[in-house]
Amino acid sequence: xxxxxxxxxxxxxxxxxxxxxxxxxxxxxxxxxxxxxxxxxxxxxxxxxxxxxxxxxxxxxxxxxxxxxxxxxxxxxxxxxxxxxxxxxxxxxxxxxxxxxxxxxxxxxxxxxxxxxxxxxxxxxxxxxxxxxxxxxxxxxxxxxxxxxxxxxxxxxxxxxxxxxxxxxxxxxxxxxxxxxxxxxxxxxxxxxxxxxxxxxxxxxxxxxxxxxxxxxxxxxxxxxxxxxxxxxxxxxxxxxxxxxxxxxxxxxxxxxxxxxxxxxxxxxxxxxxxxxxxxxxxxx
Ligand code: SAM
Numbered sequence: 001x002x003x004x005x006x007x008x009x010x011x012x013x014x015x016x017x018x019x020x021x022x023x024x025x026x027x028x029x030x031x032x033x034x035x036x037x038x039x040x041x042x043x044x045x046x047x048x049x050x051x052x053x054x055x056x057x058x059x060x061x062x063x064x065x066x067x068x069x070x071x072x073x074x075x076x077x078x079x080x081x082x083x084x085x086x087x088x089x090x091x092x093x094x095x096x097x098x099x100x101x102x103x104x105x106x107x108x109x110x111x112x113x114x115x116x117x118x119x120x121x122x123x124x125x126x127x128x129x130x131x132x133x134x135x136x137x138x139x140x141x142x143x144x145x146x147x148x149x150x151x152x153x154x155x156x157x158x159x160x161x162x163x164x165x166x167x168x169x170x171x172x173x174x175x176x177x178x179x180x181x182x183x184x185x186x187x188x189x190x191x192x193x194x195x196x197x198x199x200x201x202x203x204x205x206x207x208x209x210x211x212x213x214x215x216x217x218x219x220x221x222x223x224x225x226x227x228x229x230x231x232x233x234x235x236x237x238x239x240x241x242x243x244x245x246x247x248x249x250x251x252x253x254x255x256x257x258x259x260x261x262x263x264x265x266x267x268x269x270x271x272x273x274x275x276x277x278x279x280x281x282x283x284x285x
Contacts, residue, residue, distance in 0.1 A: 006033050008080035009111025010073075012098065014091040017118045017220075018195035020051050027115045028052050035081040038073060040097065044088045061085065063097055070101055077110045091119040095139050095165055120193055121163055124222030127200050128188035131227065134160035141166065141174055148174065152181040162225040168216045171223070175209035178225060184237075184267040186226040192219040206264045237263060241272045250276050 011030050016022040031037060032054045038061035039045035049056055061069050077083055087096035105112045121137050136158050141148045155162055162182075166174050171189065178187070187208055189201045197219065201208060205225065237257060244253035250272045258268035 006030070006035075006082035007111055008077050008082055009113065010077060010101065010105045011082060011084045012092050012102070012112070012114040013084045013086050014115060014117030014119065015045075015048055015086050015089060017090045017120050017123065017193055018198075020048070022118045022194060023048075023052065024115065024117050027117055028054070030115055031056060031084055031086070033082070034084040036076065037084045037086060038069075038101075039086045040088050045086055048086075061097060061101070066097055066100065070104055073101065074104050074108055074110065077105065078108065089118075089120075091117065091121075094119055094121060094137075118194070120165065120190075120220070120222050123193040124188070124190035124224055125161065125163055127190050127193070128161070128224035129200075129202055130161045130186065130188060130224055132161065134227070135163055136160045137163045139165060141177075143170060145173065145177065149177050149181055152177060156182055157228060159227050161227055164223040164225070166221055166223055168219055168221050171216050171221055172209060172212040174223065175205060175212065178223070179204075179206035179209050179264050180266070182225055183228070184263045185228065188224045190222045190224065191217055193222070195219070204263060237268070238271060238275060241268065241275050245272060245276055 011034060013027045013030055014024075015027065031049065031052065034056070037045060037049075037056050037058050039058055040060070040062045042058045042060055045058055059069070059073075061073070073083055085092050085098050085101065087098070090096070092098040093102065102112055125132055125135055136155065138151075138155055141151050141164055164174075168191070175187075175189075182205060184204055184206070186202065187205045189208055191197070191199045191201075201211065203211070240257045241253055244256050248256065251269065254269035254272040255265060257263070257272070258265040
């Protein structure tokens with residue numbers, strides 16, 4: 001049961017990303033007690049509320065009506081109404097609408113508070129098996145290939161684990177570009193988190209890309225990529241390259257080892273060049 005009438009203001013409420021039972025007690029109470037729930041999609045939130053047995057007034061607040069809707073929401077909160085902001089799933093504002101509404105409330109001295117809970121960012125990161133001490137959330141890479149590759153180049157040097165949202169449909173192409181631009185890093189694809197078919201695939205970026213060559217998976221995915229240098233071409237690959245360089249040119253050694261070790265040709269070539277330059281007589285001939 002909720003605790004009754006809430007103070008006027010904005011309540012940012014995180015909701016489950018797949019498993020309904022991940023709703024928090026506080027979130028359920030607040031959704032029951034607010035005067036109004038602003039949500040991206042009234043049908044989607046309606047289903048959550050039906051499962052919680054909450055009867056509430058819903059209003060749509062999404063990227064297409066936010067400019068028009070925001071002043072009205074602000075006015076209602078100034079009159080003392082309590083409004084919950086929810087997104088379709090997870091934490092509002094995280095690749096979801098709400099940031100400008102929070103600012104507008106703060107500028108108008110309206111109470112803003114948060115009811116933290118599920119987010120695919122944290123769920124994907126903690127299951128990735130990659131370092132969690134520093135991470136950069138990169139949102140959705142652009143869908144156009146050239147823009148996506150530019151975006152990836154822009155984050156390539158960041159010394160932190162990178163977390164990306166992506167649609168399952170674009171996952172294969174995105175992983176292939178990541179392998180090309182971010183290099184031979186370890187990565188994880190976390191799919192259908194908290195749902196029946198939850199899965200985490202781990203491997204080098206190009207291995208992961210090859211794993212989806214036959215087609216994209218179903219469901220929702222988060223891509224998590226190791227920091228640069230954290231898991232670079234590993235010792236074994238360097239050893240293989242050294243062996244191959246004894247009787248092959250740099251180009252041939254790189255191609256042979258890239259195929260064998262499942263790393264990109266470009267990275268194997270770079271490593272092979274570096275190794276060959278350690279001993280000038282072994283350089284490409
Ligand atoms: N605000 C939400 C949050 O905090 O989780 C994210 C909203 S964003 C529009 C939706 C993206 O989150 C999906 O495209 C996917 O990348 C990721 N996502 C959401 N739910 C997921 C799940 N159950 N498993 C994996 N990824 C998920």
